Amino acid sequence: MLILRTILRLTRLDSSMLAFFAVFLPLMVRTGNLAQSLGRAIPLLFIFMCTFIANDLDDVEKDRVNHPDRPLPAGYITPAFAAILYFTCLGLALFSTRHYVAPGSAFLYYALFVLFISYGYVVEWLPGLKAPYVAAVTTIPVLIVATLYPNEARLYVAAASIFFLVIGREICMDIRDRLGDAISFMHRFRPTRLAVVGFFLQLVGLLLLASQIRGRGDTVALLAMTLVLALSGVYWFKSSRYRLAIIVMKLQWFVGLYFLT
Numbered sequence: 230m231l232i233l234r235t236i237l238r239l240t241r242l243d244s245s246m247l248a249f250f251a252v253f254l255p256l257m258v259r260t261g262n263l264a265q266s267l268g269r270a271i272p273l274l275f276i277f278m279c280t281f282i283a284n285d286l287d288d289v290e291k292d293r294v295n296h297p298d299r300p301l302p303a304g305y306i307t308p309a310f311a312a313i314l315y316f317t318c319l320g321l322a323l324f325s326t327r328h329y330v331a332p333g334s335a336f337l338y339y340a341l342f343v344l345f346i347s348y349g350y351v352v353e354w355l356p357g358l359k360a361p362y363v364a365a366v367t368t369i370p371v372l373i374v375a376t377l378y379p380n381e382a383r384l385y386v387a388a389a390s391i392f393f394l395v396i397g398r399e400i401c402m403d404i405r406d407r408l409g410d411a412i413s414f415m416h417r418f419r420p421t422r423l424a425v426v427g428f429f430l431q432l433v434g435l436l437l438l439a440s441q442i443r444g445r446g447d448t449v450a451l452l453a454m455t456l457v458l459a460l461s462g463v464y465w466f467k468s469s470r471y472r473l474a475i476i477v478m479k480l481q482w483f484v485g486l487y488f489l490t
Contacts, residue, residue, distance in 0.1 A: 235305045236314065239285060245277035247482055251370040255489040259378065268329030272338055273370055275322035280345040282315040287349045295406040334376065341369045357413035360403060364396035371489065383441050387488050393434030394485070398478045400427035405471045424465060431458055431478070438488055450487040457481050 253270035260266060285292065285301050286308060293302045300306050326338045344366045351362045368388040375384035403410065404420045404427075415423065435458065438451055457480045464474035 231305070235300045239282055239300045239306070239311060239314070240278035240318070241281040242278075243479070245274050245281065247479075247486075248277045248370050249274040250486055251489060252373055254486055255374045255384070256377075258490045268325075269334070269373070272322055272326040272330060273341075273373075275318045275325060276338065276342050276345065279315060279318035279322050279342075280348070282311055282318060283346060284348060286311055286315065288352075291406075291410065294408055295410070334373065337369055337373050337376065341366065344369075353411065356411040357415055359413075360396050360399035363399050364392045367395045368392050374489065384489065386437055386441050387485070390434040390437040390485070390488075391482070393430045393437065394478075394481055397427040397429070397431035397434070398475060400424075400430070401465065401471070401478070402475055405475065428458070428462055428465075431481070435481075438485070441488060446487065450484055453484045454481045457484065 249270045252273055253266050256266040256269055257263065285299060289301050289308070292299050297303060301308060301311060322342060326335055330338055344362075348362070348366075351359055355362075368391050371384060371388040371391060375381065375388060378384060400415075400423055403415065404423055407416065407420070435451065435454055438447075438454070442448055442451060457477060461474040461477040464470045464477060
């Protein structure tokens with residue numbers, strides 16, 4: 230049971246499943262084809278899992294400072310076991326993309342994989358670009374759906390909203406991890422000021438979604454996302470519970486899946 234929980238943490242199953250649902254749900258709603266929707270979504274699950282394992286392998290020393298409770302620095306698993314799991318997910322990601330994604334759509338899948346694997350170079354040599362880089366790459370699952378339905382402007386607005394939500398959260402995460410991260414121009418700014426910017430950018434993401442409201446369901450979803458952002462702000466600015474605030478922020482993304490359907 231411990232090893233299963235460790236694998237789930239190592240692969241960030243919550244974030245990996247979020248990427249999966251970002252493609253599966255909108256395709257399932259639009260086509261009603263379960264097999265096709267699963268086939269186009271499952272590669273994203275393995276791509277994200279593979280990426281998170283690679284990042285943890287690359288960041289073991291940094292995580293001893295910033296995240297000592299993660300599986301590798303805590304010693305719950307060995308790097309060799311993590312490497313085996315990495316190559317397993319890599320193989321599944323490539324195999325599923327090759328066999329379940331049409332050649333005309335596969336480029337974005339491979340691009341996502343390459344950009345995520347290159348994340349380490351950004352962190353090491355261009356740390357100031359880390360937040361916008363992650364935010365841009367994270368929009369690709371939605372862009373995959375948007376390329377299939379190019380006339381649905383709502384999908385492109387949703388991708389832009391995700392960009393602002395993610396970049397805001399990444400800025401807050403960088404504040405929490407500042408001690409162990411590489412020095413960048415972002416270190417010139419006070420943490421409180423950066424946090425305000427991070428929350429403001431997330432608010433921009435919500436305002437973009439507000440422009441797409443077309444029914445009661447959209448209104449309820451947006452209200453829920455706004456309340457989640459407000460709650461995370463209370464945890465961050467009033468209670469200084471930064472880790473919990475960042476976890477709460479991610480709930481916005483799950484609620485926001487509604488705008489893709």
